[in-house]
Amino acid sequence: MTTAAITVEGLRKRYGDVQAVDGVSLTVERGEFYGILGPNGAGKTTTLEITEGLRRPDEGTVRLLGESPFPRNPELLRRMGVQLQASAFFERLTAREQIRTFASLYGVPAERADAMLETVGLTEKAGTRENKLSGGQAQRLSIACALVHDPELVFLDEPTTGLDPQARRNLWDLLRAINDEGRTVVLTTHYMDEAETLCDRVAVMDHGRVLRVGAPSELVGELGAASLEDVFLQLTGREYRQ
């Protein structure tokens, strides 16, 4: 247990003219709840997807639980759960069929899949097809699919965007519970209250770079700001983003 859960060094990724990620280094300890904050277009999703092994960086290295995600590493994939920023569902399948299909890919029994559906409050929507779910319901299903196989390492890309306050709070409870069991959770968000309540540490990103890393309270103190939101605005400025 000496290695960190995630070690990322010197990541760079370019899309045409856009330097989406410009030299990102991060370390996430085991059992840590880690937040990546940043305005739209900061490079959060790209950083996360490279870390998960979905995309190859132009430069830099990634170690997850001491192993490299490249080339595709099924044993490692088994130990991680990913919720993509845009939900990915099988066409014309119901919520229950979706999660059971994903569960079976990990050898998880159907009962456990149904229990997970219950946990995210979707039991009533179990028979509803993917295209008939509301944005928030689809989001919850997508998170349930990411957690169904009890992963050690959980990646969530803007998990609470589009959720109503009830669903948001319930999801916070769920994520806290998962983290309390010793799992490592990495999420991206642009809700400061979320980062403040949930995260042990946050990294504030903009223009593909990490500007600051620290515990939310530390950052507030360091910069003499009133709240994490003020820290965020101080670091990233106030002009509109994409």
Place this chain on the structure above:
Amino acid sequence: MSAEAFTSLSKAMALGLLRDRTAAFFMLVFPLMFLVLFGALFKNDATARAEIVQVGRVEVFDSLPRDAREGLEEVLEIRRSDDRDEALEEVRAGDVDAVVWQEGDEVRLRYSAADRVRAGNARALVDSVVQQANIAATGQPPAYGLTTRQVEDESLKAIQFLTPGLLGWAVAMGAVFGSAFTLVNWRKKRILRRLWLAPVSAGTVIAARVGVSVALALVQTAVFLGVASVPYYGLELSGDWWLAVPLVVCGTLAFMSIGLVVGAWAKTEEAANGAAQVVILPMAFLSGAFFPLDMAPAWIQTVSGVFPLTYLNEAMQDVLSRGQSWGAALPVMGGLLLFAAVLTAVAARLFRWDDA
């Protein structure tokens, strides 16, 4: 490869496909409708009788012995009339094929060239009746006899050719569209990425998709052969008809590979649909699926030689209707598999995980 992952992915794919009403209709019901309609339309094709009008007495017909006359009436419908002008008008209008009457020792036949085949039939039949009467009039036994028999199954019915052709077309549609749409849709809906993140091998995903298409094609085969075999259509299967099963499997793989190339190339479902149509339509018409190409110009036959459906149709007819066996099926199976391998390799080169 995990059996559980294979099963659940196959199920997810099959459900996604069958729940798409439009796609299910076009892939499953539409080709079957063709069989049902064409089968009924051409049902009497083989026994289609030429129809002639006999005006007044015509010795060679009237003096035919009873059994000879019955035999003649199986192929020639003879109606009597007294009004020659009216009968000639009917021929011009295309209502009957010919008019026959007798003037002295001469039997006169008037026909229209509008339907050459039937007019030719009527002419040949009347001619043979006249010749036989001539021979009989000499009082000698005929010097030469001729027995003819068709090389195909004696019950040469349109259904024997329609069934293999339309089935091949149905299998081609299902496999090309099915695999093209799945690929585009899964890329657009990010399912490919999501599966990348699950500990499931690419082989399992592909095997599940191929399994679904093959199962679909075999169901189509069973339904087509079942429908065509009802007494109304009367398909008669020749000896090694079951060779159609491995042929359909190989054909499915070949057509899926076309779909994979289309799906790997196309960015949207609309583009995939267009590209698939561009392949399927000429292939259906130029492969002999709807009508035989024996009479087609040489260049069309050359073009038709590039389509895998042409070879599948040929081989399917051979084993289903012409009583042929491994000799006809094996080379075609090999060719189809080779075709599938080449196009799958092309698709793999064009493949993208996502649109970005």
